[in-house]
Amino acid sequence: MHPILSAEHVTKVFAAGRGDPVVAVDDLSVDINEGEFVCLLGASGCGKSTMLNMFAGFTQPTNGTVCLRGTPITSIEPRCGMVFQSYALFPWKTVRGNVEFGLKVRRVSKDVRRERAQQFIDMVKLTGFEDHYPTELSGGMQQRVTLARLLANDPEVLLMDEPFAALDAMTRQVMQEELLRIHDANRKTTVFITHSIDEALILSNRIVVMSARPGRVKAILPNDLPSPRHVDVQLSPEYADLKRQIWQLVESEVRHHDETNN
């Protein structure tokens, strides 16, 4: 089976204004298969966002290629839809206007896009808030709007950059469950960045652990925990084993990272 998304020997170097250039990603290769839910896990500054930005076509690799269905991604790729860590909602558009945006710029007729937008607004449980502006919503609600905006646009791949990092624990759990439910329903390939080992364990089919800067693949672990991953799964020995394994991988990296920074 061909991977839907792949990175082949990708290196990304940022030319810093002063001082040495920063190697953000170093010779990283990874294949992502259709329908998978992959979590990218790694220390802060290890190049996770950079990697995701290359998949979305916002920046190009210095060396190597990123491909969508075998063709290199060389410009912004709407088929790889992104959820930004900082929401990036249009403040001048209502919830409905934001969710309709992708359909509107593809010239979908007004009735059709209204109906589709409504479907996704209902899905993320924002019914009744259609005419609110983003500033009138809580952080969790805004993040749900970005999710609805992305899903209504129906991209082939979902890229998510720490989408739940700013949410409180309770909202985050609700959002995780919602995301899993959506993933079970439409089997969209998802690449999800997180700092949280638990989040990775609860959401993913596969976990890519990245090394500290420069970002390389440290390990790729399949996550075969049974789903749905409710509390009983989270308390099972298998969960604890996998968590310990990942923690050891990450711990050495975090320490290494701290040392290089001090």
Place this chain on the structure above:
Amino acid sequence: MVTLGPVDDTASAAVVTEQGDLRRKIAVPWMRLISLASVVTVMTLWYVSTEYGWILPIFLPKPATVWQEAQGAFAGGLLLTDVWMSSKRVFLGFALAGIVAIPLGVAMAIWAPAKAILDPFVSLLRPLPSITWIPLTMLWLGIGESQKVAIVFMGSWIYILLYTYESTKRVDPLLIRAARNLGARDIDVMYEVIFPGALPGIITGLKVTLAISWSCVLSAEMVAAQNGLGAMIWQAKDWGNLALVLVGMLSISITVLVADQVANRIERLLLPWERDRHQ
């Protein structure tokens, strides 16, 4: 100095009511009271000092004289004609400046050659006060309406241009990225992201410039005009009618304040997503 008291006071009261936060809600009744007290104090000082002859009428007329003069000017319809003439000139020059400068400002922000072309002229023209255009515009356009409108235009367009440029530049690049990621083309990015993103800043610029436009028209009218508030003040001075000068000054303040209120209303209509900021 003393005559400017009431005018200054209204201006500072307006500033107080525009700070939109919680503190304001608590502070407003008190601040209103203090504003009122300060107006009453200055008016009393004015009344007492002129009534008892501490200040001679040739330097500062009595409040009652000013009031009579105002009634007279108002009843004859002359005052309203002057307000109307000045307003019309401001509106035409200001609208023309907006029509020209907003597209140019956007162009400068999104297309580097446009900036390269306009930059030298902006740098050269910006330091010139609008009155310096009076000789040239009179030579080219005479002393009719178009000359007044031209003065307003010349004094306003650069500010609108600069505000538009700045606010277009400052549209969050992340939002442009998000739009493109959702499949937006250049034209969509322009109409759906850059323009609405720049709009609050452009409107702020227009509001600031509107006050500047008013000062332009007044100086133009003082130099060469048959009517308008600037001409009225200047003529009143020639007749030695100081009370009428004060009436003219007060009319200017009130007219500009009313124009500002109208502008605020329009702003609220155009920027519904910022309504919590305007409350």
